[in-house]
Amino acid sequence: MHTHSLEPWQHRHVFLGADHARNERRTWIVITITTAMMVREIVAGVAFGSMALLADSFQMATHAGALTIAAAACLCTRRHAEDERFTFGTGKLDELADYTTRLSSPSSPC
Structure with a gap:
């Protein structure tokens, strides 16, 4: 029986930018x-x-919520960057947060 290693075909899937943190x-x-x-x-x-102040404060709550989703995605992306369970990397977490928060915030920061 032959035993082969997959190491020659494997590579890292960490695509965090230099300024991610x-x-x-x-x-x-x-x-x-x-x-x-x-x-x-x-x-x-x-x-x-x-x-008017109350209405604006409730709108700010949606912005804070959207930014929190984006920041949580950045946190998860960074923490699990080397996790092998994420076969194609964790960058999709940022994209999912960006899609989710698009209505309330202009874009994901990461």
Whole structure:
């Protein structure tokens, strides 16, 4: 019986950009700023009875949610980049997050 190794035909499927970690960190910063402004608008909207501030704060909530999905995808992509269970790499996680958040946010940061 012959025993053959697949190693000559295997290669890495890690396609993370050079700035992936920096972009992920910046995305979490933007999420923090967006959420803080959203909370301030809710408080001000309730305090001053402004329906416009409340409406804008709820829209900011959708942006914060979309950015959180994108940042979570960046995190998963980075953490599982070397995981062999992802046969073709983890880049598709970013693409799926970008597709999912397209209605609320212009594009995925990673």
